[in-house]
Amino acid sequence: MHQRYAAILGIENLELNQHYCPNNTNSASGLIQSTEPLTLNKQLFTDIKLSAQPMVINSVLKGSEMQLTDDKLILPTQQLSANDKRALWALMSEHLDKL
Incomplete structure (x- = not known):
């Protein structure tokens, strides 16, 4: 359940154990698969960094x-x-909600 909805309904927000998450980024197989840097448009990268605050994307x-x-x-x-941009926004929102 989304953290906001849990707060509105006055119930405890539960999250799956990392072992059961479909996109387990903490497992050895889910860690960074490539070290090849990707060059983004300067404006796009700036926009991503601004919208991701307080997270830091280096x-x-x-x-x-x-x-x-x-x-x-x-x-x-x-x-x-x-x-892709919608998926990126959803990914960043998911991480921001956990902060």
Whole structure:
């Protein structure tokens, strides 16, 4: 359940154990799969960093799927489609909600 809804309904927000999460980014297989840096458009990178505050994103890497781990953002390509941008926003929102 989303943290906001849990607060509104006055119930405890429960999260799955990391072992059961479908996108387990803490497991050895889910960690950064590539160390190849990805060069984004300067304005896009600035916008991502501003919208992700208070999280800090220091580097963008190329990987098979979109992930946000520590201060690294992993994207499949440097050119993001509208669907990619929606997925990126959802990913960042998920991490921001946990802060």
